[in-house]
Amino acid sequence: MSTRMTPPIRAGKATWLVPVLCLLAGGALIGVSTNVAKYAGVVGLTPLAFLFWSIAGAALILLVMAVLRHELPPLSKRSFEYYVIAALVSVAGSNLLLFSAIPHVGAGFVALIVSLPPLLTYLAALTLRMERFDVSRAFGVGAALLGAGVLAVHKLSAPDTSMFWVLIALCGPVLLAVGNIYRTLRWPAGASPHSLAPGMLLAAALLLLLCAALPGFSVALPHTGWLPIAVIVLQAWLFAGQFLLLFLLQKTGGPVLLSLLGAVGAVVGVPIAIFLQKETPPEGLFLGASLIAIGVVLVTWGGVRVTARAAKDSDTKQ
Incomplete structure (x- = not known):
């Protein structure tokens, strides 16, 4: 696997x-998307059908945007590998x-564990020597993984919870x-975020459609009126914005900052699940969420210091 990183953005005041x-x-x-996914089950949409039609809609939205910007997805062997x-x-x-x-486990629990990718991304980046070891970031990884463990143990100890799920x-x-690491390492040369996002989503829709060929899986929509269609349309727009911003953040912020999306998603998603969807707060929420928050802050703070130091060294050399 090539280790060429996405071209860095020159440091500046803003x-x-x-x-x-x-x-x-x-x-x-x-955060909003996670809760819409739970509501999709209420209106009769299976996870596969909901995901397929939402991703297909988001791909169409971003493809139209790419056409209007004259930034069509690149078509090469390398880009096809990247998309798939x-x-x-x-x-x-x-x-x-x-x-x-x-x-099975609730939107609140899922919103919380989606904050874990920054820590896993940092560990992978260390292993691949994309990042230098930093004590504060290492402590952050440990704290957040401990927080995830607290949440998982409490969830598993609940009488109505399935260990499998x-x-x-x-x-x-x-x-x-x-995915955060892969997209950084294999970003096609010269490609823009606006061109890569629809290509990836089109590939995802095709992969999900292939899943529908398996026994017991289907992308058929329920015949229960307009509400399932409205939920899919809403999620398609949420996905379009989410994945476009993901690629823009990948280009400007790098893989570790990118994976903090889940932490922000948890801040938004958990209160929605508790107050609007009337979910019971996950057991160990305060301790687990606090440890994860401490971990994310330490990983982020360490990353800012590393970036500032690298920018200073670069300016010194010039």
Whole structure:
């Protein structure tokens, strides 16, 4: 696998503004999206049908935007590889696992564990020598993983919780972290975020359609009126914004900052699940969420210091 990174953005006084805005907006969309996925089950949509039609709609929206911007998805062997693998780990596989688990473990629990990818991404980046070891970030990883453990143990100890679905939900953040690293390492040369996002979503829709050929799976829509269609349309727009911002953040902020989307999503998604969807707060919520928040802050703070140091060294050399 090539280790060529996405071209860095030159440091400046407002360099942080674009990635931070992308982070906040994209994370908010993830939090809302998680709760819409739970409501989709209420109106009779299966996870596969809901995900397929929403992803297909989002792909169409972003493709139209790419055409209007004259930034069509590149068509080459390298870009096709990128679309398929990124779609499998970042979209189709991870979201199918998470959305399938939501009816069994709750939208609040899923929103919380989606904050884990920054820590897993940092561990992978260290292993691949994309990041230097930093003590504060290492402590952050440990704190957040401990927080996830607290939530998982409490969830597993609940009498009505399935261990299988808790483990399925925990696999989602792992795939998301793999996707964060992969998309950075294999970003096609010269491609823009606006051109790559629709290509990845089109590939994800095709992969999900292939799943429908398996026994017991279907993308058929329920014949229960207009509400399921309205939910899919809403989710399509949420996905379109979410994945476009994901690629913009990938380009401007790098893989570790990118994976903080889940943390922002948790801040938005958990209160919605508790106050609007009337979910019972997950057991161990305060301790687990606090440890995860401490971990995310330490990982982020360490990343800011590393970036500032690198920019200073670069300016010194010039």
